[in-house]
Amino acid sequence: MAAGGDSLWYKDAIIYQLHVRAFCDSNNDGIGDFPGLVQKLDYLQELGINALWLMPFFPSPLRDDGYDISDYTAIHQHYGSLENFKTFLNAAHDRSIRIIIELVLNHTSDQHPWFKEAQSSRENPKRNWYVWSETDTRYPEASIIFLDTETSNWAWDPISKSYYWHRFFSHQPDLNYDNPAVFDAMWDVMKFWLNIGVDGFRLDAIPFLVERDGTRCENLPETHAIVREFRRRLDEAYPNKMLLAEANLWPADVSSYFGVGDEFHMAFHFPLMPRMFMAVQLEDRKPIIEIMEQTPRIPATCQWCIFLRNHDELTLATVTDIERDYMYDEYARDTTMRLNLGIRRRLAPMVDNDRRRVQLLNVLLMSMPGTPIIYYGDEIGMGDNVYLHDRNGVRTPMQWNGGWNAGFSGADPERLYSPVISNPVYGYQAINVESQKRSPHSLLSWMKRLIEIRKSSRVFSRGSIEFLQPSNHRVLAYIRESGEEKILVVNNLSASSQAVELNLQRYKGTVPVEMASRNLFPRIGDLPYLMTMGPYQSFAFRLRRL
Amino acid sequence: MAVISSTEDFLLADDFLRQLMSVGEVDLLVGIPSLNNATTISRAVEMIEQAFQESFPRDRVVILNVDDGSRDSTSEAFLSAMLSKNSNPWGLTSLRTIHRITTSCSNAPSQGGAFRTMLAAADLLRAKACAVISPVASNLTPACISALLYPAARENFDYVAPLYRRHRFDGLLARHLLYPMSRAIFGKGIRELHSEEFGFSCRLGSHCLNQNGWRDEAVQFSPETWMALGAISSDFRCCQTFLGQKTRPVTSSGTDIVAAVRGNVAALFSCIESQQVVWMERTGSEPVPTIGSDHDLTSEPVRVNRKRMLEMFRSGVSGLTTILETILEPGTHAEIQRIAAMDGRRVTFAAEVWVRTLYEFAAAYHHSVLNRDHLIQALVPLYRGRIYSFLLEHHDSSPEEIEADTETLCLEFEHRRPYLLEKWKARE
Numbered sequence: 026m027a028a029g030g031d032s033l034w035y036k037d038a039i040i041y042q043l044h045v046r047a048f049c050d051s052n053n054d055g056i057g058d059f060p061g062l063v064q065k066l067d068y069l070q071e072l073g074i075n076a077l078w079l080m081p082f083f084p085s086p087l088r089d090d091g092y093d094i095s096d097y098t099a100i101h102q103h104y105g106s107l108e109n110f111k112t113f114l115n116a117a118h119d120r121s122i123r124i125i126i127e128l129v130l131n132h133t134s135d136q137h138p139w140f141k142e143a144q145s146s147r148e149n150p151k152r153n154w155y156v157w158s159e160t161d162t163r164y165p166e167a168s169i170i171f172l173d174t175e176t177s178n179w180a181w182d183p184i185s186k187s188y189y190w191h192r193f194f195s196h197q198p199d200l201n202y203d204n205p206a207v208f209d210a211m212w213d214v215m216k217f218w219l220n221i222g223v224d225g226f227r228l229d230a231i232p233f234l235v236e237r238d239g240t241r242c243e244n245l246p247e248t249h250a251i252v253r254e255f256r257r258r259l260d261e262a263y264p265n266k267m268l269l270a271e272a273n274l275w276p277a278d279v280s281s282y283f284g285v286g287d288e289f290h291m292a293f294h295f296p297l298m299p300r301m302f303m304a305v306q307l308e309d310r311k312p313i314i315e316i317m318e319q320t321p322r323i324p325a326t327c328q329w330c331i332f333l334r335n336h337d338e339l340t341l342a343t344v345t346d347i348e349r350d351y352m353y354d355e356y357a358r359d360t361t362m363r364l365n366l367g368i369r370r371r372l373a374p375m376v377d378n379d380r381r382r383v384q385l386l387n388v389l390l391m392s393m394p395g396t397p398i399i400y401y402g403d404e405i406g407m408g409d410n411v412y413l414h415d416r417n418g419v420r421t422p423m424q425w426n427g428g429w430n431a432g433f434s435g436a437d438p439e440r441l442y443s444p445v446i447s448n449p450v451y452g453y454q455a456i457n458v459e460s461q462k463r464s465p466h467s468l469l470s471w472m473k474r475l476i477e478i479r480k481s482s483r484v485f486s487r488g489s490i491e492f493l494q495p496s497n498h499r500v501l502a503y504i505r506e507s508g509e510e511k512i513l514v515v516n517n518l519s520a521s522s523q524a525v526e527l528n529l530q531r532y533k534g535t536v537p538v539e540m541a542s543r544n545l546f547p548r549i550g551d552l553p554y555l556m557t558m559g560p561y562q563s564f565a566f567r568l569r570r571l
Numbered sequence: 572m573a574v575i576s577s578t579e580d581f582l583l584a585d586d587f588l589r590q591l592m593s594v595g596e597v598d599l600l601v602g603i604p605s606l607n608n609a610t611t612i613s614r615a616v617e618m619i620e621q622a623f624q625e626s627f628p629r630d631r632v633v634i635l636n637v638d639d640g641s642r643d644s645t646s647e648a649f650l651s652a653m654l655s656k657n658s659n660p661w662g663l664t665s666l667r668t669i670h671r672i673t674t675s676c677s678n679a680p681s682q683g684g685a686f687r688t689m690l691a692a693a694d695l696l697r698a699k700a701c702a703v704i705s706p707v708a709s710n711l712t713p714a715c716i717s718a719l720l721y722p723a724a725r726e727n728f729d730y731v732a733p734l735y736r737r738h739r740f741d742g743l744l745a746r747h748l749l750y751p752m753s754r755a756i757f758g759k760g761i762r763e764l765h766s767e768e769f770g771f772s773c774r775l776g777s778h779c780l781n782q783n784g785w786r787d788e789a790v791q792f793s794p795e796t797w798m799a800l801g802a803i804s805s806d807f808r809c810c811q812t813f814l815g816q817k818t819r820p821v822t823s824s825g826t827d828i829v830a831a832v833r834g835n836v837a838a839l840f841s842c843i844e845s846q847q848v849v850w851m852e853r854t855g856s857e858p859v860p861t862i863g864s865d866h867d868l869t870s871e872p873v874r875v876n877r878k879r880m881l882e883m884f885r886s887g888v889s890g891l892t893t894i895l896e897t898i899l900e901p902g903t904h905a906e907i908q909r910i911a912a913m914d915g916r917r918v919t920f921a922a923e924v925w926v927r928t929l930y931e932f933a934a935a936y937h938h939s940v941l942n943r944d945h946l947i948q949a950l951v952p953l954y955r956g957r958i959y960s961f962l963l964e965h966h967d968s969s970p971e972e973i974e975a976d977t978e979t980l981c982l983e984f985e986h987r988r989p990y991l992l993e994k995w996k997a998r999e
């Protein structure tokens with residue numbers, strides 16, 4: 026199914042992000058694997074998602090959770106074999122689930138054979154595949170990203186006795202895209218996976234591909250040229266495939282990665298995410314409206330990717346200092362929850378396990394413009410473990426049931442790649458898939474219904490958005506519209522009941538049909554449309570001419 | 572329409588209620604009473620928004636304009652006021668929406684009506700801290716507004732009085748009457764009892780809203796003074812905060828003095844009466860905490876029309892003889908007549924006589940010896956005499972000497988407090 030079909034499929038996708046390692050362990054070695062993932066595809070199909078984004082599963086020393094790749098065309102032995110991957114891919118496609126894999130173009134592991142060759146001698150043909158210097162003072166304008174760990178973007182190589190450039194960890198040397206051989210090699214990597222049948226790539230750390238003197242070595246025209254060439258080759262040889270950009274920038278900057286529809290198909294809308302949390306905590310729609318007003322129009326074939334939480338810390342790079350302080354104070358008062366410029370927590374703990382706020386945020390996720398991404402476990406309200414190092418606290422094993430190791434693995438608990446969450450509030454005995462499947466009122470059941478609603482209309486995935494401006498700022502209301510179809514979404518961002526009057530004169534004569542219950546609401550007339558809403562309540566209405 | 576007080580028929584308009592409903596609960600409310608201030612109110616709004624952005628970016632805030640029936644589109648100017656680009660050079664911004672709502676006085680226009688509407692709004696919105704700002708105050712900065720809000724919002728103060736840098740001949744009603752007399756009687760000294768700018772807590776606001784005296788003329792004329800006196804007499808936590816230079820209103824005139832004396836003295840006397848159970852038990856006085864710099868006097872040369880002041884003092888003393896006889900003790904009255912008859916270059920209205928006069932006026936007010944408004948108006952020429960004497964004596968005095976004179980007067984009021992008690996109880 027995945028090879029053909031709609032070239033804009035990514036617009037209608039509901040993406041589920043997971044790490045193979047964390048999902049299901051089939052061979053009881055304490056680490057999730059592809060055969061385990063295959064066992065859980067029925068669950069994902071039932072949930073209603075139609076695309077999976079897999080975090081890196083390639084051979085790697087795992088010093089950065091797989092983002093330090095040492096072989097781009099193989100599977101890490103922990104997760105199975107290439108055959109296992111192909112089986113998984115076919116099984117997913119059989120269930121109409123597309124597969125997006127991660128690709129780190131910017132750098133490799135220092136254990137990658139390319140780098141080992143490059144450092145072996147200055148004359149080695151691979152030498153120029155990386156960025157070398159006799160000093161550590163070049164490109165002084167470039168910022169250091171992992172401030173908590175690194176002090177320079179240059180690292181000393183004792184073998185070739187020179188410095189190599191690394192924008193991330195020092196064990197992740199940057200590739201040199203000024204060398205055409207590097208581009209060709211990475212295109213070969215992409216072809217390898219495309220030929221197997223993957224549907225798209227999430228390309229990591231895109232802004233940093235090229236370095237130039239006198240610049241911050243970010244978002245350079247040369248980087249865009251490289252992306253355009255990848256895209257040209259992709260469209261030519263592999264139609265209906267998708268490229269997703271990871272560029273943690275303001276919308277006006279990241280939109281340049283759409284080009285004129287000739288670079289990325291999708292890009293993350295990073296600044297919207299913290300502002301959704303901010304709006305709910307502030308009980309004021311202002312942060313969301315402001316950032317959406319700053320979001321430029323993008324080419325018709327392009328789409329934003331939006332999310333609440335992911336495998337990284339909740340990034341606060343694209344907020345003001347005042348906003349960052351507020352987010353820390355409200356969502357990460359305990360400083361152990363903070364990492365780099367962000368908050369390393371999952372969705373449910375972020376909102377104090379308040380089911381109503383979890384639901385409200387998910388309604389925003391599913392109804393705002395863009396393709397939503399659900400981070401594994403958030404559909405059941407999984408917790409985190411802030412006492413684990415780095416971002417590992419939000420990468421703990423999936424909680425399938427209340428039994429041994431949460432149903433994730435039959436291994437001895439000590440052997441698990443990470444301890445399961447076991448505290449009384451978020452522990453697997455309390456929060457797990459099996460128990461939530463049994464209750465129609467569970468978060469999981471509610472999420473399934475929400476996804477159903479999202480999929481019931483392409484207005485959510487492809488329609489325009491117009492924000493209403495009711496005088497009650499605790500209410501966020503918008504009209505999603507595509508052709509004749511119109512959907513009104515109303516969200517009470519506050520913890521208290523609210524009344525709101527909506528100016529819906531343009532839709533006079535239509536009847537709002539509530540999408541969850543299909544109940545009819547009073548016909549829209551000349552007067553402002555009065556609604557009363559409970560705490561954190563949301564409604565989506567199809568506006569119908571009846 | 573909604574009744575917001577169980578004791579009286581005070582109603583809020585439906586449109587105003589709708590606006591309040593939209594705003595919901597707030598942390599901070601700044602009220603701007605207005606009457607034909609279309610040309611100046613934008614600046615006040617700008618200063619308030621800047622204060623919110625700089626000092627309270629996280630708080631839920633609202634700016635409330637209560638208009639007294641302007642005919643110059645003041646409300647429209649209020650709603651359309653834009654922050655100038657220069658006003659926010661650091662790109663600071665509030666995290667939340669800064670709400671603006673406007674309404675007209677619910678009842679017959681009056682200062683009391685406008686203030687009561689603000690209190691009602693603050694109560695309904697459950698505002699933790701409020702400030703009232705004049706729409707014409709050109710000296711007001713964002714820092715001033717923050718200074719008025721901060722003590723109530725963050726430091727648990729209930730009433731926040733302003734302190735200013737004033738000219739030594741400015742603010743004389745406060746220094747010769749309101750401050751020393753209220754300090755002596757209630758035991759707490761607030762220098763600027765009557766001010767167009769002040770802050771208060773929701774606790775004090777609700778307390779005032781639930782008082783029965785809203786129809787009292789004293790409250791209608793000078794609700795600010797009434798609130799301040801209510802705060803110091805009822806043991807609310809009070810403080811003073813320095814706001815910088817106080818500019819003199821350009822429209823200052825003789826009529827203003829009459830109105831100021833009528834409004835403020837009525838509020839003072841009314842409070843002395845209503846709180847007699849409280850103050851009669853008190854002795855001595857204690858300072859009210861001051862936040863920031865202390866008040867300050869400046870001494871640049873100014874022209875004062877003393878001659879007219881003396882004429883009005885003399886004509887008042889002779890024209891109001893019958894009324895003054897009713898109010899004052901014979902000895903006091905005779906002493907005042909003697910002062911009025913002095914050579915203009917030697918007039919001395921001593922502190923002792925002034926204190927005795929005011930205590931006798933307060934007692935007469937209490938005993939209702941005549942119409943209370945007439946009684947207070949009769950004080951105006953005597954106040955002019957006292958000020959004439961002060962200006963004559965202190966024409967060349969330094970700010971320090973004038974400050975010492977004020978303190979002497981305060982002590983005189985405290986020293987003679989038993990005299991007030993004696994007069995107060997004389998007919999009971």
